Amino acid sequence: MKALPTPPEGETGPVTIYDVAARAGVGIATVSRAMNGSAPVAEATRAKVLAAVEELGFRPSHAGTSLAARTHAANGIVFPDLSGPYYAEVLLGYEETASRLGRSVLVLATHGRPDPDAAVRDLAGRVDGIVLLGRTVPDHVVEALSAFGLPVVVVARPEVAGVDSVRANSVDAARALGEHLAGHDLRKVAFLGSPEESPDVAERWRGVREGLGAHGIEPTVTPCLFDEESGARVAAGLLAVDDRPDALVCANDEIALGAIVAAEQIGLRVGRDIAITGWDDVMAARHARPALTTVRQPMRALGTLAAEVLDQRINATRTTPRHELLATDLVVRDSCGPHP
């Protein structure tokens, strides 16, 4: 059991650097130096100061520090949305690394917000650097922030001039997926998702088309929101026609899981009568029956790397833009049919 610091008698309000200085019999400048090691302090003095800090339970005010030092010791991260396991993992990696580097993390979800740009700008005023995921704000806002001198890293979004970026290699994995599907005996392939909604999805669509195109297959694209219910609805529509697709390539796992339900509802055997694939490899993907063929992304690593890249910029360790591309894995399971 740790003893709690004794609050000063008769004092009101939190302990300040002045209280510590008085207690240690030194000036406030010395307290600051002793605590931060920003300048040499005699060993005896330092000991006195640290003792006073301990006795009074002194915690420097962040507001004071950040005003004087013009630094926030905090990073921001902006999500389109926080639901789904995808972003949570990114945040986890980001927070872990940022905190290891001594920075707090402020989160902002733009989804359903009246004025995302203003919210991001506000966030920008409280942090030393910011990570933007996907299409949360338009390019001109990204550029404005960056031009203003705020370090910015974009994740899962196409490169913006002069701004660091960290991405998963969607194109290669999508191409591999397309080629894998071409290996099955498929002729009519439909892509479910809205490439124009998300740059990341646009890459998936492009890769899939390239992979299939190499084998003479020309997929179609059908817009679809990124949730299960939409996936089920859109899939039901696609499968209701006579000349239905042999394969549904879905922009994410939620859509695919919804599509599986829709296909089964009209009596199709997924993996035999029809192939269905997802993207993200969420937990449900491997527990679904048939298990979902999908693509695994290094989500946690994305967050970790973003935090590191951002830190280099904040500390001015590096001034040239850095663009990271992380590998992704095609995960073949049963939903795309018996393995040839």
Next chain:
Amino acid sequence: MKALPTPPEGETGPVTIYDVAARAGVGIATVSRAMNGSAPVAEATRAKVLAAVEELGFRPSHAGTSLAARTHAANGIVFPDLSGPYYAEVLLGYEETASRLGRSVLVLATHGRPDPDAAVRDLAGRVDGIVLLGRTVPDHVVEALSAFGLPVVVVARPEVAGVDSVRANSVDAARALGEHLAGHDLRKVAFLGSPEESPDVAERWRGVREGLGAHGIEPTVTPCLFDEESGARVAAGLLAVDDRPDALVCANDEIALGAIVAAEQIGLRVGRDIAITGWDDVMAARHARPALTTVRQPMRALGTLAAEVLDQRINATRTTPRHELLATDLVVRDSCGPHP
């Protein structure tokens, strides 16, 4: 701390309230009043000020504001861990509501951190209030923060004296689950999870025991980490013995999904030879085959409510502790056997 770089010659630093005041031909006090509406300002003056703000693109420094106004306009939230869909939903609800109330959100994950208590205390210094989820820090830290005058709300954790709390009604749902299982022809029930690790799990265990006990069934408890791999391993051990359990009641869905895999691996038909239940109703629960019987918690509402309760404390709208208990739903699917 980082050395501040001298701004290049001719470079205009960030716009301050002085710049705005000069441009509008008024004093800084008037700018402040015009922007915050903290005191009456003549309409003509206000227009001049707002025009200057617009032209200069003035954004008040948060550090300055928070130092002068002794407020941060920010809330903290502390998670044990951020992986899994559970906490992400809570965060989503929390962030949404906090931001609607004009507050930013700082997140902190204590999992795998060398000194969680210190991290929480540090966080406490940058926010106006804090939400603690589960067993992230010991009670004495919660009490210390609260005693220090910082509004604190605990979520998914037993009430702490004088501290607001928001919880899901685990006991009732667990009792309902226990009773439901007793309705199937089960004699030997094993609970997988560590009640002593998490207060929330302790409640689940208690409720299950009560529900089964009412029908003369005495379940056993087997410690288990809260991930899939542990669930599979512990379940495999339990099922390997001759007199194996008829039912595995798992502390969360991950454990249950692992247990399903383990059971199937030794040839058991889940839902017929053995009943398995989870907790949380993650997406994978409804896609698993057999679909998982589980308990749905109002996670998003938990986050939203926590933000509201906290806000009342911060604004001193309320000074008596508030303890919220949200209803949870038993979701019966196929993994616990054919419905009687």
Next chain:
DNA sequence: GGAGGCGTAGGAAGCGCTTTCATGTGGCGA
């Protein structure tokens, strides 16, 4: 016509910290 009231606005004092600049001290070489 003078005193008081009211609405408006500016000056200036902090908020708690970092950092510069000036000062005091002791050690050292000449």
Next chain:
DNA sequence: TCGCCACATGAAAGCGCTTCCTACGCCTCC
């Protein structure tokens, strides 16, 4: 013995904002 130079330290000047207190018109009311 004297002067010089590191070194350690304190006083004080901000950092950008809010807010108290005061000042100044101008109007109203005796």
